[in-house]
Amino acid sequence: MSPLQTLFPNIDWAEILQACFDTLLMLGGSLLFTLVIGLPLGVWLFLTARGQLHAKPKLYGVLSLVVNVLRSIPFIILMILLIPLTKAITGVSIGIRGAIVPLVIGAAPFFARLVETALREVDRGVIEASQAMGATTKQIVTRVLLPEARPGLVAATTVTAVALVGYTAMGGIVGAGGLGALAYQYGYNGYKPDYMLVTVALLVVLVQLLQMLGDWLVARYSRK
Amino acid sequence: MDASPIQATPTPVIRFEAASKSYQVNGALVPALQPVDLAIQKGEVFGIIGHSGAGKSTLLRMINLLERPTGGKVLVDGQDVTHADGAALRRLRAGIGMIFQHFNLLSSRTVADNVAFPLRLQGGMAETDIAARVAELLALVGLDAHANKYPAQLSGGQKQRVGIARALASKPSILLCDEATSALDPQTTASVLELLADINRRLGLTIVLITHEMDVIRRVCDRVAVLDAGQVVELGSVADVFLHPRHPTTRRFVAEADHREGRGPEYAGVPGKLYRLSFRGETTYSPMLSRVVRDTGVEYNLLSGRVDRIKDEPYGQLTLAMHGERLDEALAQLRAAGVDIEEVAP
Numbered sequence: 102m103s104p105l106q107t108l109f110p111n112i113d114w115a116e117i118l119q120a121c122f123d124t125l126l127m128l129g130g131s132l133l134f135t136l137v138i139g140l141p142l143g144v145w146l147f148l149t150a151r152g153q154l155h156a157k158p159k160l161y162g163v164l165s166l167v168v169n170v171l172r173s174i175p176f177i178i179l180m181i182l183l184i185p186l187t188k189a190i191t192g193v194s195i196g197i198r199g200a201i202v203p204l205v206i207g208a209a210p211f212f213a214r215l216v217e218t219a220l221r222e223v224d225r226g227v228i229e230a231s232q233a234m235g236a237t238t239k240q241i242v243t244r245v246l247l248p249e250a251r252p253g254l255v256a257a258t259t260v261t262a263v264a265l266v267g268y269t270a271m272g273g274i275v276g277a278g279g280l281g282a283l284a285y286q287y288g289y290n291g292y293k294p295d296y297m298l299v300t301v302a303l304l305v306v307l308v309q310l311l312q313m314l315g316d317w318l319v320a321r322y323s324r325k
Numbered sequence: 326m327d328a329s330p331i332q333a334t335p336t337p338v339i340r341f342e343a344a345s346k347s348y349q350v351n352g353a354l355v356p357a358l359q360p361v362d363l364a365i366q367k368g369e370v371f372g373i374i375g376h377s378g379a380g381k382s383t384l385l386r387m388i389n390l391l392e393r394p395t396g397g398k399v400l401v402d403g404q405d406v407t408h409a410d411g412a413a414l415r416r417l418r419a420g421i422g423m424i425f426q427h428f429n430l431l432s433s434r435t436v437a438d439n440v441a442f443p444l445r446l447q448g449g450m451a452e453t454d455i456a457a458r459v460a461e462l463l464a465l466v467g468l469d470a471h472a473n474k475y476p477a478q479l480s481g482g483q484k485q486r487v488g489i490a491r492a493l494a495s496k497p498s499i500l501l502c503d504e505a506t507s508a509l510d511p512q513t514t515a516s517v518l519e520l521l522a523d524i525n526r527r528l529g530l531t532i533v534l535i536t537h538e539m540d541v542i543r544r545v546c547d548r549v550a551v552l553d554a555g556q557v558v559e560l561g562s563v564a565d566v567f568l569h570p571r572h573p574t575t576r577r578f579v580a581e582a583d584h585r586e587g588r589g590p591e592y593a594g595v596p597g598k599l600y601r602l603s604f605r606g607e608t609t610y611s612p613m614l615s616r617v618v619r620d621t622g623v624e625y626n627l628l629s630g631r632v633d634r635i636k637d638e639p640y641g642q643l644t645l646a647m648h649g650e651r652l653d654e655a656l657a658q659l660r661a662a663g664v665d666i667e668e669v670a671p
Contacts, residue, residue, distance in 0.1 A: 230429035
């Protein structure tokens with residue numbers, strides 16, 4: 102018996118590898134769609150807020166409410182509520198593809214809020230200066246707001262990615278697969294503490310790596 | 326003051342016609358600026374001085390419509406721009422440079438990219454032409470060596486120079502300065518004001534600046550409007566306003582510039598009558614006071630005074646206590662020599 106087998110007698114390493122792969126796939130896929138939906142939503146929230154470039158307090162109120170409602174539903178319940186929608190979009194209600202829909206719907210409003218906050222950190226004077234130079238709103242968003250807020254946006258992405266790791270693990274409970282599923286099925290339900298230990302350790306490593314990458318990018322883009 | 330060709334043929338580039346601004350605050354209309362009538366001439370450096378909340382920032386921002394008037398009209402180059410919108414508004418703004426108290430540079434871009442920013446916004450200019458224009462502008466403001474630095478690596482004065490280069494990039498005919506030197510130390514202020522005066526001379530650019538410091542007005546402006554509680558309370562050539570302030574607010578600003586604010590009546594008990602003598606131009610450097618004193622035998626006591634420049638024109642202002650039998654004659658001789666005399670209360 103090899104030392105690995107002695108320490109973790111129950112573990113099928115091929116299965117662990119597959120689970121890692123599944124988790125990364127869910128994370129990558131859901132993060133991508135979260136950014137694609139959440140970034141414009143965050144910009145929209147920012148622009149329509151009172152006193153901003155396109156202040157529309159009523160529209161802002163509605164957007165803000167929707168975002169808050171989605172953020173306040175516990176993810177595990179959101180997943181179950183969204184099963185019909187998931188089926189309609191992906192054709193399946195479980196598995197990796199099935200998990201991505203609720204993951205995005207859970208994370209995009211969260212990310213949008215972080216984007217809004219990051220954009221509010223941009224110096225108003227810089228926006229005014231751009232207006233004085235004759236910039237259009239689109240130019241202000243793409244050439245001023247987003248580049249100026251880049252460190253904040255990278256930090257927001259990191260926080261969202263870490264939150265998504267947690268959500269994917271929860272997704273495991275309803276059969277989404279990945280490390281969370283292993284921890285729950287074998288580690289918790291199957292009384293195999295070595296599975297629990299290894300999967301949790303791998304999740305910790307993943308979160309650490311994401312955070313380190315995020316911090317490195319923030320430092321790289323900070324000019325203040 | 327010599328009549329410059331600019332004043333001989335006045336062509337207003339900016340005109341306010343009863344332009345006013347009010348804000349809606351909790352349902353009530355709060356006036357920020359009473360109707361203002363003002364014409365700013367081509368090529369002049371026009372100063373607007375006022376305390377914070379006097380409405381000077383609003384008045385300045387009406388020129389490029391960062392603030393839209395709620396009443397009256399604003400004309401730029403003879404065109405009514407009050408309701409300019411969309412492309413017309415962006416064109417107007419592109420023709421008006423603006424610099425700010427806190428510089429408002431893009432922190433994520435280098436000095437060169439900040440200066441190139443307005444050119445890229447407007448589009449239609451080749452990158453090689455942009456690079457050439459940026460190099461030219463950075464040379465003009467003396468920052469050639471800093472093109473690849475980020476704003477955070479520069480001093481306040483250097484940041485404002487980048488701001489000036491950026492504002493000049495699209496060759497505007499008007500430059501608006503929003504408290505451009507208020508965040509700078511006195512020495513840097515002097516060098517930035519010198520640069521503005523130089524740009525005004527060399528490019529014939531019309532400059533409108535707002536400030537709360539009379540010294541800034543004195544150093545660079547040709548004319549000044551004094552704003553108090555949303556109203557223009559005094560308007561005229563800087564020399565006139567500076568040497569003979571009429572409105573209490575103006576007097577306070579001038580007193581601040583002379584560092585004699587709040588000193589109160591300090592000459593009680595000084596023998597003789599008190600006079601304020603103002604000299605301008607060449608008179609400033611002629612020994613006329615000593616000549617008159619010698620001729621008439623009056624005695625004087627110098628209480629306070631200042632000899633300096635208003636923009637490029639030398640001036641002097643002395644407060645004297647004078648007495649003697651031939652006092653009237655002495656005053657008449659001084660007046661004849663071009664000295665302006667006011668009697669002041671002790």
